[in-house]
Amino acid sequence: MxxxxxxxxxxxxxxxxxxxxxxxxxxxxxxxxxxxxxxxxxxxxxxxxxxxxxxxxxxTAADLAPDLLDGPNEELVARMVRTVVDQDWTEYGGEHPLVALLRSSAHEDTRRHLREEVCHTYVNALRDLAEGDDAELRAELLSAWLVGIGILRSVVATPALARARTADLAPHVAAVATGLLGRPMSGAVDRPEA
Missing domain, CATH: 1.10.10.60 (Homeodomain-like)
Structure with a gap:
């Protein structure tokens, strides 16, 4: 007991x-x-x-990207967006755990942890998909955009992004991801039919 x-x-x-x-x-x-x-x-x-x-x-040692790498490569960015928009982060006050790290980023240990999480989870996965010479730069640009979406949704609470769902963002996600990665990307995640 x-x-x-x-x-x-x-x-x-x-x-x-x-x-x-x-x-x-x-x-x-x-x-x-x-x-x-x-x-x-x-x-x-x-x-x-x-x-x-x-x-x-x-x-703050959460799995920031549950099942992120599971699924078709062309849906990776859409899965990333879904973790920010549709994932239930109730235990973090409804916000993505990266927000807690960002709010505490004045500390070097936290900045290092944040850099490791973002680079190892997001940037490296996107870099591996990018085609062309400057793949790392384009992967970081796309990562910055995705992190920015999360910040504008939960911290700034801009009206359109705060109420947007993954489906609302899908065509824009596909266009930006395809342009930056140099290969066709989807803005939506296909779900197997039950």
């Missing part, structure tokens, strides 16, 4: 931390805030995680 309580408390702390860090960023989030949200004493954070920094690392 004691082990289960420990695991449940740890899970509650991680859940509260994800929401706080996503909404407020690292600097604006205190250990007391997270403990209060979890209805526990702040000392438990240090007992379970050792430090606020370690809690942040665990709380």
């Amino acid at each position: 004691r082990k289960r309580d420990r695991e449940a408390t740890r899970a509650r702390l991680l859940e509260a931390a994800r929401l706080r860090f996503a909404r407020d960023g690292y600097d604006a989030t205190s250990v007391r805030d997270i403990a209060g949200d979890s209805d526990v004493d702040a000392t438990l954070i240090f007992r379970y995680f050792g430090s606020k920094k370690r809690l942040f690392e665990e709380a």
